[in-house]
Amino acid sequence: xxQVFIFSELDxxxxxxxxxxxxxxxxxxxxxxxxxxxxxxxxxxxAWQAFRVGAMVIIHPAIPGEDLPKxxxxxxxxxxxxxxxxxxxxxxxxxxxxxxxxxxxxxASILRLKFNARSDAELLAKATALGIVKPDLDSIAD
Numbered sequence: 001x002x003q004v005f006i007f008s009e010l011d012x013x014x015x016x017x018x019x020x021x022x023x024x025x026x027x028x029x030x031x032x033x034x035x036x037x038x039x040x041x042x043x044x045x046x047a048w049q050a051f052r053v054g055a056m057v058i059i060h061p062a063i064p065g066e067d068l069p070k071x072x073x074x075x076x077x078x079x080x081x082x083x084x085x086x087x088x089x090x091x092x093x094x095x096x097x098x099x100x101x102x103x104x105x106x107x108a109s110i111l112r113l114k115f116n117a118r119s120d121a122e123l124l125a126k127a128t129a130l131g132i133v134k135p136d137l138d139s140i141a142d
Contacts, residue, residue: 007060007125018057025057026050051128053135058125071114071130078132080107085124085133 002022006014018025020037028036029050047062073081076097083093090108094101108120117123127133 002055002057004057004059005121005125007058007122013119013122022052022055022057026052029057029059049129053128058128060125060129071132073111073114073132077107077111077114080104081111081124081127081133084108084120085128085135 002018002020002025004016004018004025006016008014016038018037025037028034029048032047034048048059049062050057050059079097080093083096088096090104091101093099094104097104108123112118112120112123115123115126117126124133124135128135
């Protein structure tokens, strides 16, 4: 069973389960064949982009290259994002960087504001989609 997370332009989030393999879902969505995966088109005028994270698939509206948002991050914010993408919790990140857990939670909150994300999952999905972080796919069990 593959979990598919779908983020819409309206800041809505939908979770679907599929019996198809994650690789097949990503290939079909990125080729524009939404109907082959889910049986119907969500929005006829919308292009979608999908990528695999372990056994999960994240789908979001495609962003044209020139319209990519500019997110300016300092080195510590990038390090925290990378640690989050590897699945470390706030206490683990705090220990790793010799900072207070409260500091990590505050920095994560600031990152969510910068990315206009409502959750850590959405934050990581957007950071991954923009190529800022690359999750360790080998550490995620299929």
